[in-house]
Amino acid sequence: MGHIERDLKEYPVASVDKGTLVREFLSFLSIESVKHKTEDLTPFECDGLTAYPQIPLVAVLPENEEQICQIMKLCNQFRVPIVFRGAGTGLSGGAIPYDQGVLLVLSKLKRIVHIDPVGRSAIVQPGVRNAAISEATKKHNLYYAPDPSSQIACSIGGNVAENSGGVHCLKYGLTVNNILKVRFVTIEGDVVEIGSEGLDSPGYDLLALITGSEGLLGVVTEVTVKLLPTPEKAQVIMASFDDVEKAGLAVADIIAAGIIPAGLEMMDKKAINAVEQFIGAGYPMDAAAMLLCESDGSIEEVNSEIKKTTEVLYKAGATDVTVSTDDAHRLKLWAGRKSAFPAVGRVLPDYFCMDGTIPRRTLPRVLKRIAEMEKTFNLQCANVFHAGDGNLHPLIMFDANEGNQLHRAELYGAAILELCVEVGGTITGEHGVGIEKINQMCIQFDNHELQTFLNLKLAFDPEGRLNPGKAVPTLNRCAEFGHMHVHRGEERFPDIPRF
Amino acid sequence: MSSTETNIDQFKSLIAEAKQQSESVRIRGSGSKDFYGVSLEGVVVNTKDFSGITEYDPTELVLTARSGTPLSVIEDALRENNQMLAFEPPHMGSEATFGGCIASGLSGPRRASQGAVRDFVLGVRLLNADGLDLQFGGKVMKNVAGFDVSRLIAGSFGTLGLILESSIKVLPKPECERTIFFDLDNQSAISKMNELAGMPIPLSGTCFVRNRLAARLSGSEIAVKVAHQKIGGEAHDEKDFWHSIREQSHPFFQSEGCLYRLSVNPTALRSEYPNELIEWNGSTRWIWDEGTLDKHQEFASQHGGHATVFRGNQPGDSINKMSRELHLLQKKIKTAMDPHGVFGRKRLFTEF
Numbered sequence: 001m002g003h004i005e006r007d008l009k010e011y012p013v014a015s016v017d018k019g020t021l022v023r024e025f026l027s028f029l030s031i032e033s034v035k036h037k038t039e040d041l042t043p044f045e046c047d048g049l050t051a052y053p054q055i056p057l058v059a060v061l062p063e064n065e066e067q068i069c070q071i072m073k074l075c076n077q078f079r080v081p082i083v084f085r086g087a088g089t090g091l092s093g094g095a096i097p098y099d100q101g102v103l104l105v106l107s108k109l110k111r112i113v114h115i116d117p118v119g120r121s122a123i124v125q126p127g128v129r130n131a132a133i134s135e136a137t138k139k140h141n142l143y144y145a146p147d148p149s150s151q152i153a154c155s156i157g158g159n160v161a162e163n164s165g166g167v168h169c170l171k172y173g174l175t176v177n178n179i180l181k182v183r184f185v186t187i188e189g190d191v192v193e194i195g196s197e198g199l200d201s202p203g204y205d206l207l208a209l210i211t212g213s214e215g216l217l218g219v220v221t222e223v224t225v226k227l228l229p230t231p232e233k234a235q236v237i238m239a240s241f242d243d244v245e246k247a248g249l250a251v252a253d254i255i256a257a258g259i260i261p262a263g264l265e266m267m268d269k270k271a272i273n274a275v276e277q278f279i280g281a282g283y284p285m286d287a288a289a290m291l292l293c294e295s296d297g298s299i300e301e302v303n304s305e306i307k308k309t310t311e312v313l314y315k316a317g318a319t320d321v322t323v324s325t326d327d328a329h330r331l332k333l334w335a336g337r338k339s340a341f342p343a344v345g346r347v348l349p350d351y352f353c354m355d356g357t358i359p360r361r362t363l364p365r366v367l368k369r370i371a372e373m374e375k376t377f378n379l380q381c382a383n384v385f386h387a388g389d390g391n392l393h394p395l396i397m398f399d400a401n402e403g404n405q406l407h408r409a410e411l412y413g414a415a416i417l418e419l420c421v422e423v424g425g426t427i428t429g430e431h432g433v434g435i436e437k438i439n440q441m442c443i444q445f446d447n448h449e450l451q452t453f454l455n456l457k458l459a460f461d462p463e464g465r466l467n468p469g470k471a472v473p474t475l476n477r478c479a480e481f482g483h484m485h486v487h488r489g490e491e492r493f494p495d496i497p498r499f
Numbered sequence: 500m501s502s503t504e505t506n507i508d509q510f511k512s513l514i515a516e517a518k519q520q521s522e523s524v525r526i527r528g529s530g531s532k533d534f535y536g537v538s539l540e541g542v543v544v545n546t547k548d549f550s551g552i553t554e555y556d557p558t559e560l561v562l563t564a565r566s567g568t569p570l571s572v573i574e575d576a577l578r579e580n581n582q583m584l585a586f587e588p589p590h591m592g593s594e595a596t597f598g599g600c601i602a603s604g605l606s607g608p609r610r611a612s613q614g615a616v617r618d619f620v621l622g623v624r625l626l627n628a629d630g631l632d633l634q635f636g637g638k639v640m641k642n643v644a645g646f647d648v649s650r651l652i653a654g655s656f657g658t659l660g661l662i663l664e665s666s667i668k669v670l671p672k673p674e675c676e677r678t679i680f681f682d683l684d685n686q687s688a689i690s691k692m693n694e695l696a697g698m699p700i701p702l703s704g705t706c707f708v709r710n711r712l713a714a715r716l717s718g719s720e721i722a723v724k725v726a727h728q729k730i731g732g733e734a735h736d737e738k739d740f741w742h743s744i745r746e747q748s749h750p751f752f753q754s755e756g757c758l759y760r761l762s763v764n765p766t767a768l769r770s771e772y773p774n775e776l777i778e779w780n781g782s783t784r785w786i787w788d789e790g791t792l793d794k795h796q797e798f799a800s801q802h803g804g805h806a807t808v809f810r811g812n813q814p815g816d817s818i819n820k821m822s823r824e825l826h827l828l829q830k831k832i833k834t835a836m837d838p839h840g841v842f843g844r845k846r847l848f849t850e851f
Contacts, residue, residue: 197803198762208650301722389640429641
């Protein structure tokens with residue numbers, strides 16, 4: 001956000017011409033698996049972050065792990081940068097190609113290799129869609145818990161790269177908490193098995209390091225996911241509030257009552273209205289805010305939790321509480337929340353979805369500041385919020401073809417992220433840094449912390465050729481960006497020259 | 500200067516001194532996990548005085564504390580608010596510290612259903628070998644900015660840096676708990692554990708020991724009652740049972756020789772060790788044996804896992820085996836975080 005374009009001088013270039021590279025790839029990949037003409041490359045020019053399209057030098061679509069190893073070895077030999085791409089649904093630009101590099105697309109690896117219904121795990125290739133796992137395991141009464149809103153399209157490889165969350169994170173965790181093992185290919189083309197079929201493995205927790213590493217360390221060719229028994233029953237409560245702050249406080253009251261709901265979502269008036277006009281989920285158009293609060297588990301467990309939660313919500317000042325009557329009703333209420341992004345996209349042609357996480361108690365303050373900033377930047381912002389875990393998704397609406405709206409939207413987004421850091425939170429809860437929030441990394445982390453990340457990166461990728469320019473900024477970039485990381489109220493490293 | 504700043508300065512100077520002398524720094528809380536590892540080398544840097552809960556807001560479900568804080572102090576504070584550390588950390592000693600809990604990464608009976616230490620760590624404040632005070636992760640539930648260094652630190656046994664502070668996610672205590680026992684042999688216990696773990700019931704622990712399988716249910720009173728009806732078995736109020744498993748004070752653990760811990764596919768069957776203790780829905784097996792690590796690793800490898808010498812290792816001997824590629828990556832991580840090998844030399848690996 002704000003001067004996002006990459007400074008290409010900082011990053012490596014291929015030491016081989018495009019023609020040679022294509023010929024080399026064609027020696028072990030089929031013609032359909034090697035895309036090098038502009039018209040064939042255009043579909044890959046961006047991911048879910050559409051504002052910064054870029055065409056790669058070459059795109060390759062391998063069909064198996066062996067070919068991936070060969071691609072890695074070849075690129076390593078010719079010192080060609082590589083960007084990885086799954087379904088391309090990421091919202092932070094992590095899969096935006098690099099003009100001097102190869103785009104390695106994993107969409108052809110979409111096989112569910114094995115389901116172990118007794119041991120409750122499934123081995124899947126990276127291109128398998130998130131929702132396809134639960135669809136395939138449904139007959140065993142098992143499912144894969146993380147459910148990002150894009151779950152019908154996003155693939156598990158991308159979920160691992162981004163450590164994706166979803167609406168059920170508070171109770172069931174993120175991707176990192178729900179995978180057991182990966183097969184990982186290093187830049188040298190070696191295959192390493194990380195994790196185990198048990199619950200842990202000796203040595204450092206490389207599985208945790210790789211999950212959420214945004215394609216900076218290597219590529220995952222197979223993932224063993226943990227499966228959970230499908231709850232006997234799930235029911236959702238929709239609660240309306242005439243005041244956003246009351247809704248925020250109700251969330252704290254639910255937690256204080258000892259309830260960990262399966263999902264706990266909040267939407268403000270603008271988001272409610274956009275959704276209601278888009279799909280008609282039955283949301284309260286007159287409410288200032290609403291909560292969706294789901295309980296799951298055994299029938300008796302759900303019944304008692306719904307009763308308890310309803311009481312808490314009324315006590316917290318809910319003006320109306322609706323409990324889903326059956327599964328169709330429940331899914332309809334969720335469909336509204338899950339279509340919030342496209343719904344907002346219908347109000348204006350473009351939107352930026354921010355992803356900061358904040359301590360929940362700061363919610364009223366943060367929402368108030370976001371609303372004030374609408375005037376500062378003269379743009380509208382709708383808010384959806386994984387309220388249970390403090391993860392905000394302000395949706396900044398704009399029209400990139402209108403004046404300087406794109407630039408204003410970038411500045412607005414940057415201001416929101418900085419606000420999240422200021423109140424003790426983080427710039428990204430689940431969408432990743434990518435290129436979108438690369439500058440804000442300089443605000444959240446000081447140079448020494450960033451250097452630690454860079455050291456870890458170099459341990460896997462000594463010349464910085466995997467997904468260059470994403471996720472972890474260089475110290476030069478931060479110096480040029482100019483926003484100082486402020487640590488305990490004092491400026492650190494006054495002796496470092498600034499530009 | 501406050502006492503915490505004095506502490507940090509002392510840590511820094513001890514680390515700097517060790518680095519200059521090319522010695523290793525052995526970070527130690529109460530020493531309750533001293534039994535674990537390849538060997539104990541280096542100058543002890545004690546964290547016990549660096550103590551205190553720095554932030555705890557029950558409705559945020561997050562607690563932050565300094566590394567020397569006694570684990571019991573943290574658990575008391577949580578109990579007052581009807582909350583808990585859901586990974587049920589083994590103390591292995593009455594003075595176990597919070598830093599040791601994070602650094603050892605050990606988890607108790609609830610691990611299979613709720614997660615391990617690494618699943619609950621949200622952030623760490625770390626002193627590295629250059630004496631730099633670094634903050635990774637944070638105090639919020641979800642955070643994917645930068646590499647997940649905090650989870651990498653969990654279980655690293657003080658070999659990557661000195662943990663000054665950690666933030667962890669905490670959870671409400673269940674309203675009701677009930678333990679149900681089944682008389683079974685180890686093979687049928689494994690089947691039963693997997694069967695129970697695949698059912699939509701509030702299962703919060705399983706343990707097979709001495710021809711009995713214990714299954715714990717946690718949740719609302721009605722949920723526990725109904726689940727018990729569903730699975731059958733006999734409920735006994737053996738108050739200290741789970742505590743004795745977690746703390747390894749159960750008679751099973753009072754033995755001589757090497758205690759092996761196998762982390763394997765939960766369905767793996769092995770007939771030659773009828774006296775093993777099985778936890779975590781089948782995925783963790785404890786075996787006392789005089790046999791070599793190789794033998795157990797062979798079985799573990801066949802079942803997608805690893806064997807570790809948990810107790811009774813000959814100092815200097817390897818406590819586990821891993822592939823050459825994996826070992827190489829481990830070494831690279833160590834070098835990236837601690838290039839001069841200052842922290843916990845040879846605690847986890849024989850070479851570094």
